[in-house]
Amino acid sequence: MALRKIVLKEDETLRKKSKPVEKFDEKLWTLLDDMAETLKKASGAGLAAPQVGVLRRAAIISLIGEDGEEDKIIELINPEIIKSSGTQRDIEGCLSCPGLWGYVTRPLKCKIRAQNRHGEIFEIELKGHDCRCAFHEIDHLNGKLFIDIADEMVDIEEEK
Numbered sequence: 103m104a105l106r107k108i109v110l111k112e113d114e115t116l117r118k119k120s121k122p123v124e125k126f127d128e129k130l131w132t133l134l135d136d137m138a139e140t141l142k143k144a145s146g147a148g149l150a151a152p153q154v155g156v157l158r159r160a161a162i163i164s165l166i167g168e169d170g171e172e173d174k175i176i177e178l179i180n181p182e183i184i185k186s187s188g189t190q191r192d193i194e195g196c197l198s199c200p201g202l203w204g205y206v207t208r209p210l211k212c213k214i215r216a217q218n219r220h221g222e223i224f225e226i227e228l229k230g231h232d233c234r235c236a237f238h239e240i241d242h243l244n245g246k247l248f249i250d251i252a253d254e255m256v257d258i259e260e261e262k
């Protein structure tokens with residue numbers, strides 16, 4: 103595993119739409135492993151492949167563990183939102199936009215269909231912060247950043 107460099111918001115890579123993942127091979131697995139290491143090092147909640155310069159539809163999310171459980175990373179390859187409901191408005195940030203925070207309204211719950219690293223299709227239901235994170239990462243796959251849709255930016259002196 104190796105750390106990858108996180109692309110910053112000025113980079114036009116982040117404005118491009120990512121292509122579907124077609125090969126579920128070692129190259130993908132290395133990318134996913136590197137992304138997990140990079141996310142952990144950066145203490146982030148999620149990371150999308152375009153953020154490390156790869157324009158493919160792959161993202162990872164660190165799911166918040168229940169009481170006593172550790173956070174768990176899930177891999178979403180070619181994710182699609184098949185259902186969403188409710189709304190939540192909360193502060194969001196992004197590893198590609200260091201120092202920036204803003205309020206974004208997102209659905210409260212969602213159901214996602216995606217493939218795992220072996221190409222197998224699965225569905226997962228997410229709520230709260232995990233749901234917010236999934237929407238944020240899927241936005242990255244479509245070339246969209248949270249700063250585009252934040253309704254209010256906030257000043258936080260120290261990064262959370």
Ligand SMILES: [Zn+2]
Nearest residue numbers: 195196197198
């Ligand atoms: Zn982000």
